[in-house]
Amino acid sequence: MVAGEVVGARRETVALPVPVLLVVAGFAAAVVAQGGYYLPGRVMSGLLVGVAVVLARPRPNVVAALGGVFALWAGVRGLLEGDVVSALPTMAAAGVFAGAVLVVAQADREQRELLATVVVGVGALVALTGWVAVVFRIQSWTTVSEGLLRASSTLTYPNAAAAVMAAAAVLSLVLKRTLLTSLMAFLLCTGIGTTMSRAAAIALMAGLLVLCVFSGFKKTVAAAAPPLFGAVVAVVALLPTMRAADEPRYLAAVAGLVAGALVALWLHKLGRYAVLVPVFGAAALIGFADRLSSRVTFSSPDRSGATGAALELIARSPLLGTGPGNASLFFEQGNQGTRFMRYVHNEYLQVLVELGAVGLVLALGVVVAVLVAMWRGRGTPLWAGAMAGVVVLLVHSGFDFLWHLPVVLIVAGICAGLGFPSTEDGIVEGTEA
Template sequence: MGDVAVGVRRDSLALPGLLVVAGFAAAVVAQGGYYLPGRVLSAVLVGAAVVVARPRPSVFVVLGGTFAVWAVGRGAVAGELLSGVPAAVAVLVFVGAALVAAQADLGQRELLATVVVGVGTLVGVSGWVAVVWRVPGWTTVAEGLARAASTLTYPNAAAAVMAAAAVLALVLKTSLLMNVVRFLLLVGIGATMSRAGVIALVVGLGVLAVLYGVGETLKKAVPPLLGAAVAVAALVPTMRVDEEPQVLLAVAGLIAGALVSLPRAGKWVVPGVVLAAGAVVAAAVVFADRLATRISFSSPDRSQAADAAFDLVAQQPLAGTGPGQAILFFVRGNDDARVMRYVHNEYLQVLVEFGVVGLVLALAVIGAVLVRMWGGKRSTPLHAGAFAAVVVVLVHSGFDFLWHLPVVLIVAGLCAGLGFPSTRDGMEEGTATP
């Protein structure tokens, strides 16, 4: 199927694209944009990009706007007018990023894809560094393990960004630098110890195999996956917070994994498989007590929170509790009562807070995106990578509260726009209604 060429001279990004990239960067630096300053800054930058771009109205835009109106209106009815604003901003940031990316020509789209991959790589590297050198704030301790969180300060959100970037990176032109980038993205995902991130990545690779070709996907994905297995296995001892970091082992594992990940070094394939398998088995055996919860699909707190969420849905199924009003109470075993704000499933979270009406509108926005992407130039590698990246975010959203972080929505929106259908034989995008 070929690659998307990267590394040759392309047109520079237009002002709308630069503004969205600035919003993306702001969200990455400002803890994913979760808190008010980062949320406002990223929203203002993406909003300014849309104003400058002046995209034509479409079904996608109408559905997104309708959900935003419903979110604000539901908050007003609940007595908290501003409580619905974050959800409204979230959908508008997603829609805005997609519209701006859709207006980019082929060269600009490749630049935007490179930005997503490049920034995702920086997130991965900073997360690995944070674990090895125990950087406060950039790691999160859970089950006795220091998990990479990077500047986003939330491991699962970091994993979502990197997983989307990883499948997108597989369709970019192969080079020594791109080989390293793919490897580092996968290492970063492993360093987060995010189960949902791995599941979403696997699904994304499956989608990529269908659209891009099984052989091409395996050729691009297997070497960095083997290398990442070596590097992450060497990192596991350092992740144990009750022991001193094994810096030399982690660095040696990273170097060894990088060598294994070189696809043209055929002599490394068999040793790489053996080394990766051995490293993973050794880590699993030696550190089974700490890794058990990360390799298990069991999550009692989330399961009980989901049960509590469905109880709230049963009380107010049509309109929901209102934004920010869903407080989940449950008792875990013989412990005291526990309280959670998020159900760690964005689809269920929308159903709880905005009711059936809100969920239908949210699914309509997603459906409109997928339909419009399916009408894109499906024979191109960039379209395949963008579609797979969007699927990664959609799958991961069923396991974590990702839509509360603008950084994830901007990544998803950019990838959606990269796959939107084209006019003028794929050279200009985003000027036609679906």
């Protein structure tokens, strides 16, 4: 099987091993527990992944070793600051990611294909609940930002939900094309639109570029165009409902979702008229430009102010950082006076602030080790989707605080593990990197 092909059908007897099922359970637990950001969700998802590692008994590799050193450094910095407890979330985050990688890497190819389908399915449910939340004004599943209702689903943070959906979306494009997988891909693309996440849009484009390189331009366009075009129709129909001050347009939103699904399923039957879909979308965006002006610009005063404050903290302690949990970012913002932010909305910069250059080098070492190990597993269509998913999350992490949510770390670990050399290649992964 070569990278230009589509993932084929699985044998009827394929089943996920118990450790992999526990990683999936950890993923699902984090999805319903606000991304696992708060203590109960963090403990539950971490415990499930931890038990999975114990049952799988993987042999340590470079990824696990570097992740362990990174976690150890976070603990040392917490100890030096007199607050080891503040380092526990960072240490747990490294453990959850590395654990998911080690467990998933032990699955064979057909098990990985089934796991990828499960991840795509969960992502599609996140997308659908986000759409429902916007249309029916479910406050706990939406976020009002600059007058717009942005879908956040059960994760309660739009950008985190968008990151999960974007990673799942590129995975969905390498699955065998069926009615179900086509609908899931459409829902994922629509869900990204309902979050109005600029970072997710950029990250998704990066993922599609990776697929173009490793799966071929024509095959990627053929797989991505139907769900993307369908999502354009569904999101455009949702725009009149997305402004918080307006009354929801239930019929228009539902009709748009149905029409978008039909476009996604039967775009090929539109022939040359298919070009009218993006034209229609562009015209609608222009019509709603006044409502969407805040989401179609790269300007973000809060992020800019937080970045400036972070750079000041780095200048004070470039090597060791402020210590985990000690990045208090204060900055002036015009008439609003002094503002405070806890996160820089750039995980690489966040690590540099809290754990210094030492922590950033270790974190980047983990990233490089993952990419090197994944490169050894290249050659299958699922690998291309997994690599695209990892790139999506790496790019998106430069714009948001994603590593603080176990749900994102587990998805990243799953994608990385899916791309490791398969056991069918005669390599028991989790043994070396």
